[in-house]
Amino acid sequence: MGIACASLDAAIERYEGVFGLTVASRETNSEQGVREAMMVVSGEPAASYVQLLEPLGPDTPVGKFLARRGEGIHHVGYAVRDVTAALEAIGGRGVRLVDSRPRHGSMGASIAFLHPGDLGGVLTELVQH
Amino acid sequence: MGIACASLDAAIERYEGVFGLTVASRETNSEQGVREAMMVVSGEPAASYVQLLEPLGPDTPVGKFLARRGEGIHHVGYAVRDVTAALEAIGGRGVRLVDSRPRHGSMGASIAFLHPGDLGGVLTELVQH
Numbered sequence: 615m616g617i618a619c620a621s622l623d624a625a626i627e628r629y630e631g632v633f634g635l636t637v638a639s640r641e642t643n644s645e646q647g648v649r650e651a652m653m654v655v656s657g658e659p660a661a662s663y664v665q666l667l668e669p670l671g672p673d674t675p676v677g678k679f680l681a682r683r684g685e686g687i688h689h690v691g692y693a694v695r696d697v698t699a700a701l702e703a704i705g706g707r708g709v710r711l712v713d714s715r716p717r718h719g720s721m722g723a724s725i726a727f728l729h730p731g732d733l734g735g736v737l738t739e740l741v742q743h
Numbered sequence: 744m745g746i747a748c749a750s751l752d753a754a755i756e757r758y759e760g761v762f763g764l765t766v767a768s769r770e771t772n773s774e775q776g777v778r779e780a781m782m783v784v785s786g787e788p789a790a791s792y793v794q795l796l797e798p799l800g801p802d803t804p805v806g807k808f809l810a811r812r813g814e815g816i817h818h819v820g821y822a823v824r825d826v827t828a829a830l831e832a833i834g835g836r837g838v839r840l841v842d843s844r845p846r847h848g849s850m851g852a853s854i855a856f857l858h859p860g861d862l863g864g865v866l867t868e869l870v871q872h
C-alpha cells in the first residue's frame with residue numbers, strides 16, 4: 615500500500631512509533647518523482663509493505679495528489695510473478711494500462727500501474743520482486 | 744484494504760474478472776451501514792483481503808465517502824492478535840480512537856477504527872480474527 619505524505623521523516627516516525635514497523639529501505643526515485651521508504655508489516659511469511667511517498671515537487675504525480683486530496687492512501691500494489699505477463703493479461707481484459715511496459719520500483723522491483731478509471735477509482739500497481 | 748464502491752455486484756465482477764480473486768464471504772453489516780464482500784488475495788500463507796463496501800444509504804460513513812470522493816480506497820486494516828490490547832497501546836501513544844471498544848466486523852472478526860487525523864489521513868482498522 616502506497617501512502618502519500620507531506621514529510622517522509624514524520625511519516626516514518628509515525629509508523630515506527632505507533633505501529634512498530636521498521637524501515638526496509640529508503641530510496642529516491644526521480645523517474646516517479648518521490649522520496650520513499652518501505653516499512654515492513656511484520657507477522658506474515660510473505661511480507662507486505664507500507665510504502666511512504668513524499669513528492670520531490672508539486673508537479674509530480676504524488677505532489678498533485680497531495681494538493682488535490684491531502685495526505686492519505688495513494689495506491690495499492692499486488693505482488694505478481696511476471697509483471698510483463700500480468701500486464702498483457704490484464705490489458706487483454708479491457709483495463710487501460712498507465713505503464714505499457716515495466717518500470718523501476720522500490721527495492722529493485724519491476725512495476726507497472728493500471729488505470730484507476732477502469733478499476734473503481736483504485737490506482738493499482740503490479741510488482742515483480 | 745477496504746474499497747468503497749457504488750455497486751457491490753459490479754465490483755465483485757471486476758475483481759473476479761480482472762484479477763481472478765474469489766469471494767470468501769458476503770455480508771450485510773447494519774451497524775457499519777454496508778453490504779460487503781471479502782475477496783481473497785491468493786498467493787500468501789497469511790491471507791490478505793480486498794473488502795468491497797457498498798453503502799446501505801447516503802447517510803452512512805461509506806455513503807458520505809462516496810459522495811465526497813467517489814469510488815476508491817476507503818481504509819486499510821491490519822490483523823492483530825488482541826484488538827483490545829492493541830487499542831489500549833495505540834491510544835496510549837496519542838492516537839485518537841474512533842472506536843474505544845471493539846465492534847463486529849466481517850467474518851466474525853472483532854474490529855476497531857483509529858482516527859485518520861492522527862495517522863496522516865489514513866483511516867486505519869485493527870482486525871482480530
